Amino acid sequence: MTSDRIRHAGLAAKVTDAASAAALIRPGDTLGMSGFTGSGYPKAVPVALAERIEAEHAAGHPFRVKVWTGASTGPELDGAMAKADGIEFRMPYNSDPIARQKINAGEMEYFDLHLSHVAPMAWEGFLGHMDVAVVEVSGITPEGDLIPSSSVGNNKTWLELADKVILEVNRWQSPALDGMHDIYYGTALPPNRVPIPLVKPDDRIGQPHFRIDPAKVVAVVETDAPDRNAPFSPPDDTALAIASNILDFLTWEAKRAGLPPSLLPLQSGVGNVPNAVMAGLIETPFEGMTAFTEVIQDGMLDMIEAGTLRMASATAFSLSPEKAQYFNENAQRFRDRLLLRPQDISNNPELVRRLGCIAMNGLIEADIYGNVNSTHVMGSRIQNGIGGSGDFARNGYVSIFMTPSTAKGGAISAIVPQVSHVDHISQDVQVIVTEQGLADLRGLSPKQRARLIVEKCAHPAYRPMLEEYMARAAKGSYGQHAPMLPGEALSWHQRFMETGSMQA
Template identity: 50%
Template sequence: MHERIKCEKYLSKVMSADEAAKLIYPNAVIGMSGFTPAGHAKAVPLAIARRAEATGEQLNLTVMTGASVGDEIDGALTRSGAMKRRTPYQTNSTVRNAINAGEIDYFDVHLSQVAVWAKNGFFGDIDFAIVEISGIDEEGHLIPSTSIGAANTYIECAKHVILEVNTTQPESLRGIHDVYTVERVPNSKPIPIIHADDRVGTDYYPCDFDKIAAIVYSDIPDHGRAVQPVDDISQKIADNIIELITKETQAGRLPVPLPPLQSGVGGVANAVLAGLKASDFTDLKVYSEVLQDAVFDLIDAGKISFASGTSLTVSPDFEEHYKANFENYRDKIMLRPQEISNHPEVIRRLGVIAMNTAIEADIFGNVNSSHINGTRIMNGIGGSGDFAQNAGLSIFMTPSTAKNGTLSCIVPFVTHVDHTEHDIHFLVTEYGYADLRCTTPLERARKIIDICAHPDFRPQLHDYLDRACAQCAHKHTPQLLSEVFQGK
């Protein structure tokens, strides 16, 4: 174990997770590593949960992360009652249910803003950073593990730092990280990234030795999630996306090679990448959040020449291949802080092609990506706003229906707005893609109904629009507001 800590003076800080957990005081604000179940702190949060359960103390913790994390944080700290507040993104059903039950207070922040807000003091004092690393080198450099997320910022801003040296994370990760931080206003400078593969920072977390309160060994592995199989609808959505991208290049509105791609996690994203693998596009770049199986598959195929993200997670099925071939991937991947992977400046400069998922979209092009029926939070906005607001091409996708075809995902008025009509260029369902650029609200509505809505729902959507056009005194955005949420 100790071979992971190559700088001797750091050994004096080693203690057990339970001892480290005792350092946490009630009402603490804690920033933890972790982004889309990878590289999150594990041993110490579990120990905090054990402590809370054993003592019955009201710890009342505020827990901040990069994005979604594993059950070791969101599950254990919810069940133990140790966590009272949570931000900025979550996907664990235990914490989500607690949030929707009103038991845990959650607030939703653009992922690119977490670092800005932390540095500006919007979160108040950050008491602890609890950060997983893969080791400490001879110079005392902290080597990140499978994600960066906001860990660099939490280390920078926290009063105390607790490190988890995870011995299950391969030491070969050394060198794939690029830790760069934007200085606080008024000292902020241009981010010198001009290409997706530009290296601009260090391959370790800078950290004041005196701030380190504890170093804990952990042997709890990341749990890569199984890749969602590509169903028929996802495949059709992906086909439509490939088609629209192809047509944009043919029309000269997108350069070739393509600008870097951003995509969320899941079946459609995988199907899009699979489609690109079969396409004529080459020299593909990724400038996204999460690097998953499909990215490595396209590196294998010689299609992706570089992939930048903030998190790296592969499914159990893919793990063996990934590990065996890691040296082939090493110089084609990079993990950056989420402040940089999601930074408006870089996204706009690179002209990223952003592909994000909608829960529902309305006929005027507004997108709900966070709430079921306007009241039940799912995961949060995540990085979708960072990308959609600044993308060279902003694509939102959704199946045309939900609940086995009984609900239309295309509605007259979304029950919650995360992305406005101003920040969406294409809406895509399995039925087609609607180009919403340079369209009036009425033109948009007709396109979305005729192209994207499920044919079964088109008549009632047209009926709504026709009546709105007829009855509204003002014709710019025809709406019958009194009926849009009837029965909700």
């Protein structure tokens, strides 16, 4: 029996099972899949497609596809299809461990790029042709419009560009999501691009639903499956110390710059430390705050309920399983406080610069001059991807990068002579924070930055090694603007790969 979530007669007539929908996908197709940080991704068709791919492989027939998404998805998509060896090419962000292993083994091509660039590059034709869009929605209106799910991501673009569309209508998603989205159809390519008419995080500039040509829809599949995000652990002492350093800095910066009690719009990466920052903000004098960010996390819902956060604009939820269930049960209470937008709006550099976002993101390692690696372990092994950190870091009011000072039980220092891969150049990195302290790098020369980062952020076990390196570099470097010893700058990484520790 067709769900009451599908209220358009023509699309209700296209309801089928996941296997039949997956049969419409051909080997070599490029698929635009919904999903962003484990929210709003299709959960039935990718599993059925993975089963079909496994059967084709067992029969000796090649079958792989290209997969484009908003960001990371869930085990039913990236995990199932990677396990079936069904993904030839993946972009723009991945956090699935099976897919990561295949990427790092050279068995899957991966294009990691700024999330704000994906939709424009797709429209510009740089990425190639899209054959099929597989998009989860929470409902279909009588007029045939699509009620978005728990993420928006690149769905608007996929629905417009794809030759064929497969819809998953997921009744697990709260019906109160209807009206919580702002889908802007005013973007255009140069030379026809015009300013985006958004000047406050809570401005509505679009419409609540996706438009779709019903003739493009080749199948509709009904599901009742939860989003699957990893649970957040309670913040440990290290996370709490990092959060405390950031909160002290924000309090100081607000006083120094004369910022209002609401600060400026917050942007935060995903994880335990950002959630600890959100929890800490509840206890500060700041009030009436807003967020203009990628994802709405547990801590932001807590801030809204505490009355500290007035509203949050994002492209997706990234909630722990417990908080996702809580949100579904209480979504009506959040309807006027949350907005989900396409990621080419939520991450748009024009808007980040205009609003003056306070950007807070994680890193894998930083070097003594403030260059940041947020994607690659030991320079060559991808962890997840750059995500939207660059969209916000280069354009925000202030760009903060945070990390524990060591990893692997102290075997790795997060502060190194030179990063093994550069995602954010020193000019885009203004503040570095560890549990040891905070380095405000604004207005400092390279050598000044180096002294401050080592003093404030490096772990005591590695600080003498860094100081000794800087002293020798000052004597033996080719130049004195940013002293460096090329033959030694990456020796810490080489030592870890050979011995399992960066310690000399």
